Amino acid sequence: MRIRRGFVLAAAVLTSALVVVGCARDTGTTQPAGGGGTNAGACARNSAPPAPAGGAASAAPAQPNADASGLKVGVAFDIGGRGDASFNDAAGAGLDRAISQLGLAKANTKELTAGPNESEDAAATRLRQLVSDGYNPIIAVGFKYATALKTVATESPNTKFAIVDDSSVDLPNVTPLVFAEEQGSFLVGVAAALKTQTCKIGFVGGVEQPLIQKFQAGYVQGAKAVAPNIQVDVDYLTPAGDFTGFSDPAKGQVVATGQLDSGADVIYHAAGASGQGVFQAVKAAGKSAIGVDSDQYNIPGLADVKDVIITSMLKRVDVAVFDYLNAAAAGNLSTLPKTFDLKVDGVGYATSGGKVDDIAAQLDAYKAAIISGAIKVGTAPTS
């Protein structure tokens, strides 16, 4: 009895459903799938800004190389350490350059690496170990060291410290090494807007936190500066505090594929190791991707996807570390810039692979406009 009633009900539902089968949908909104271009032809692009007075952008005068043979340099890396193909590696590269160019002795350097989810006191202990072993200066890589550094730097006023990605520690012996990620991201946003065929581009962030939002903000602003009606798909893998977003390529792949399916053809990622998934998705779809932090075209691990990487937003932690060590060796830290921005080549874009050579002029024009102050790049997403 009960079963029969169930069947009748199911049949009723099915019949009514079948009635509507075949009715075409009112497809007024965005079409999914198929990569069908939405308004490819209608991607109006502004022309590049005029070169500002004073000619092309000139890099800040480089400081002469000092002799760093007397320094003992300690480096505390963030989670991942050397080999992360990201800012830890970049910091390491800066140190290596100091060894080769400034006469810093390899034996006089020491590198320690943070573990995941560790407490503040572990970070502090790491810094203290470096202090007590006589390292000076000491470079902390990553904003997670901020609190620990504040403690340790207060304890050891005679040791010089630098911290990458943080400017919140206000002590005389702490030098912040922060970057204008938004400026570099602006430029790759420009590149994306110039390269897109569909007038739709994507951004994949690893974890939705302020640092990554700076990348997003600059990228979107740059793209809109070129093509005001461009669509930018912005997605994050995980919300703030859930750091698995930086190490989940499977999710990166899914998100990127979603953006590609909805018509985006250039995707910029700021998602750490999850970016591997983004590259794979882009490669599978035969579109373009933009790397982050270092020149990802040249990373050996990404060799098989490098042909889709048209450029990378460079965050020159290596430059900052090198410059800092150089300044420290010279005994004058005041020559360091407050922010490593476009002007001092603290951020920039990569040209490896030659995929942006055709738009180099426009990119340089925007770069000059930013350096001259004609374009101000915001650090927080507007929406």
Next chain:
Amino acid sequence: MATSAAEFAVELSGITKRFPGVVANDDIHLQVRRGEVHALCGENGAGKSTLMKILYGMQQPDEGTISVNGEHVRFRSPSDAIKAGIGMVHQHFMLADNLTVAENILLGAEGLLGIGGAARRRIAELAGTVGLDVDPRVLVERLGVADRQRVEIIKVLYRGARTVILDEPTAVLVPQEVGELFDTLRAMRSDGFTFLFISHKLDEVRAIADSITVIRRGMSVGTADPASVTSRQLAEMMVGSELPSPETRDSTVTHREALRVEGLELAGESGARPVLTGIDLVVRAGEVLGIAGVEGNGQTELVETIMGMRRASSGTVALAGRDLSHASTLERREAGIGYVPEDRTRHGLLASQPLWANRMLGYQSRPPVSRGGFLGLLDRGAARRDTERIVAEFDVRTPSVDVPAAALSGGNQQKLVVGRELSGDPVLLIASHPTRGVDVGAQAGIWEELRRARARGLAVLLVSADLDELIGLSDRIKVMLRGTLVADADPATVTPEELGAAMTGADGSAEAVV
């Protein structure tokens, strides 16, 4: 194979099995002729079950030998025993509720006919012979007790066993069903099957057995001829002394109502038919009210509903005039209900806790165990002292009150539980199978305590499957069938057979039996 040796289907000699602290079997000898029903008698805990587990390969003897059909065998596991043609129907059903009837039968015997059509046909054939009328694809959980036993027997037959061990097969059956079982056994005996029939129900043993072996305290004390031996003689062989009797003497029934239950109903789980319907009963101070019934007819649920462990869907429970229908189990206990649960290891004791901590269970809110107060502070000293009192008064054999409950024998555990539940002057004692799985000495002691408490004016609601115990102790008996009380009986005149008829509804009426 020597023909003379093959006279015995099974021969056990010198079997000894020791457990930590206990010698379960001590040099036991047992000879079972082919084609006979051989009864193995002994009181609870005498070592019958251990012996049969050894014969069935579930346990290995420390000493002694087993011969089957005159050949020496060593059973490392039940599968060895099954290969030798020995099957066992366990006292507690060895069925997996969540598997189908067919799966339960086939399990372990898939090699015989596979698990396909041939097996299904064989099962259908066997089902016909034991009268099992269910689809073999249904889950066992949907079967009643009698059908479950039929499945158990099919399991053994399916494996082609020629020698079948029946461990207390009648414990869950009413007399009529026992008769049917015996008919089946006799028919199978004439087909050449051999049975080892374990029981302590002496009348049944004398009715079915061709020969009897009695064991006591792990030793075989002799064999008897069922044709000539009397129940009394058998009993004395089993116990080694005169039988205790559960008979009560004078009536101590008063007019004070201790427990009044009216219109009690318990709904079944998710739409199933009600487990209890329209239960009305009254127990007076100084009275023992016995509840008879085949297991699974709602006695357990009745007791647990009165205790507040199950929520009645309607009806009232009043203790000495006070309505407890909505009280919690603890409140009911505090109001003066003592409770001897049917399964002391599951419901009565905390096995790994010391005896004094077990004294607290159910009394954690009352003196002498509790000091009361907001935090409910416990008085461990008082708990120990009172446990020592129980140990002394109820003759609990234990070296101290600090040993864990699990270290005690079953009888001593039960004495502890009874002693605890008679503490604090209860108004009503609910005793569920109070002497199940208890040795004869402890049984007598428990009966004596119940009688004494009754004389002091305690009301007792007694649920038991042991009809002798029920008739001997009760002042009145009510019969329970399919969740309702269907008949009243007077223990002074009723016989176990009449009670059995009422328990199965075979008397065709819900009127009083007597």
Next chain:
Amino acid sequence: MSAAPQSDPRRPRIPTWVRVVSVVAAGVVILSVTATLTGQYQLTSRGTTQAAVLLLLPILFAGLGGLWSERAGVINIGLEGMMILGTWGAAWAGYQWGPWAAVLGGIVLGALGGLLHAVATVTFNVNHIVSGVAITLLGMGVTKYLSTLLFEPISQNPRQSPRVEAFNTFSVQPVADSLASVESQQRVLLSDVAGLLGGLLSGLTPLVIIGFALVPISYLVLWRTRFGLRLRSCGENPVAAESLGVKVVTYKYVGVVISGALAGLGGAALTLNPGQLGYLEGQTGGRGYIGLAAMIFGNWRPGGLLAGSALFGYVDGVQLRAGGEAVHGLLYGATILAVGLAVVWVARRRWRAALIAAVAGAVVYGVYYSIDTVPREFAAYAPQLVTLLVLAVASQRLRPPAAIGLEYRRGEGD
């Protein structure tokens, strides 16, 4: 505890396949209606299905692992640890000898974890959850140590393996193409079915095939062979099984080791995931636990756990691909579902259930009506939220193996 038979045992229940087909059909119809009415066509697009398959695969393997272990009576909350071991093993074998070696490597390392769990729980009778937690801890430790030791010299990164070659993907070509053309016509229901099916038939890897094949295989082995019957009997009533000559300890060991192997296979699926270079520390991200939840969700049955992992993969795929708006659209679908259930229950005269469903539907619709999008913070955890809600509604109808998690010792039955 009531021993009373609940219904007439002479009649078997409604065939399972009828229920499965109706549930799937109802699900598709609800999704189709939702997609049409909310304009969230991503809900039934081929890409979403593909994403769902990609995301559900490791969960499915873990869930199957849970099934094998728990059917043998051993709770396996160490699936996460075994999966981590599997990712490492797959990467280690995979970068040297290719993808099939990776599969084998994952299986072997996962099985080792399972063996450890079996030793602890079956031989030593350690509480199953305790052992599972300990194995997860150990799995994390061992893989980190081994990666530092063996991967860092090659990959220059202690947290990541060198690149592991993955399987090529393939599609069931003519069918997939014609489905794609139907999907692009945007016809109600037809296009939705085409999208959902199309996703299932394209972008396949051998592991996807293995994963989906293992569902019926697990069913057939566990429910239709003597081996399976014996294994399940150990989870239902080990004492009875032993009394019938089943070597309970052996079967439990086999069940738990297979469980570990399947979890390890799940790890391999992560390592070989398109879009992955190989082993990456922390890449399991709790998928082992989610697999366990999917299995419980699926009532300890292969088809059910497939549904559980599919739900999880689908919701995750939707939220990752299409974000909060699509999850918002799902709320609409949930409303339809609740109303539908209410109607069914009214027809069956189960007033209370119907009322609850109706109220739930109203609440969900209220939420749908009052917001435009689900904040990313919640959308990201929509799968977990859905799992929790479904368990809250359905958990009392679940039927775990009777002897699960219980101590069993040889010869102790009575």
Next chain:
Amino acid sequence: MTRARTVLLPPALAIVFAALLCAVALLISGDSPVTALRVMVTQVGEGTTAVDIVNSGAIYYIAALAVAIGFQMKLFNIGIEGQYRLAACVAAIVGGALVLPPVVHTLVIIVVAAVVGAVWAGIAALLKAYRGVSEVISTIMLNFIATGLIAFLIRPDSFGVLQGNNISTAPIEPSGHFPGISFGSSGTLFGMVAVAVLLGLGYWFLLNRTRFGFELKASGESPTAATAGGVDARRMVIIALVLSGAVAGLVGLPELLGRDLAYTLTSPQGYGFTGIAVALLGRNHPLGIALGALLWAFLDKSALALDNVGVPREIVLIMQGSVVLSVVIAYEIVRRYELAAEQRRVAAQLRSAAAAEKVAS
């Protein structure tokens, strides 16, 4: 004597076994276990390590107590992780928003944290008690959801404040701090360490001296017997989980009130899982847990020194994992052996008593 053996032998065996395992692993990888051990032990005297060990030990201790409350009745609160993080976040938000007199401010923060932890655990408790949802699964799911909730709460447009590239809650005014004991250059002991000790005492008292503790243990030992003994199983599930959650809510406070003064994106995670491990190590006994917590903290903190001698720090993770697994196995073996011995002893005593009786009569 027997008792001491039962209690002390298993962990000792387990630690030795785990240490041997690690030594073998180190030898295989070409490192010296002796050096590793020496460096780790020496590290305790360096800098603030000793104080850090006690501080972290206190945090692990609170987490493990929270776990142990549930374990007593065989409830597995895997959700300590989500409970403490959410509690710390909300407590930091409330603490940062309020201006109150000293002591009161601190107390309010503590109460808020406990309540939030209790509420979050309460969801799992209600689901378990009324819907039969396994607390293991529900708390795991709630951990994920808590992460989302926290992310939502500390968004700059909710309650968050941008601190450079980090987001934190508004810092708590000095009146809300829990003052610690300073050892100068050796660090500052969190004041909450004292609270952890008090919690341990309270746990012991509750368990062994009160009706609630008895009912809790009884429910864990045998739910059926407890029910027959008048213990309301559903109520116990709810109380035990809620209490466990309330204690879990305090896990984040030593660092919040003693050092960080705000909840940030980078606030540490994972204490919940450490708590489970430590509770297992300490076999739910307040003293055992304390030792387990200190051992765990020692391994965590001293491991930092391994970097100095080039030994992979991850060896400590193997040590931690294997010590937990071997300790539970060791406890089980010893428990089984002791029960059998006890039964033999009882039987022997009764036999000799019976024999004496026979002789006397």
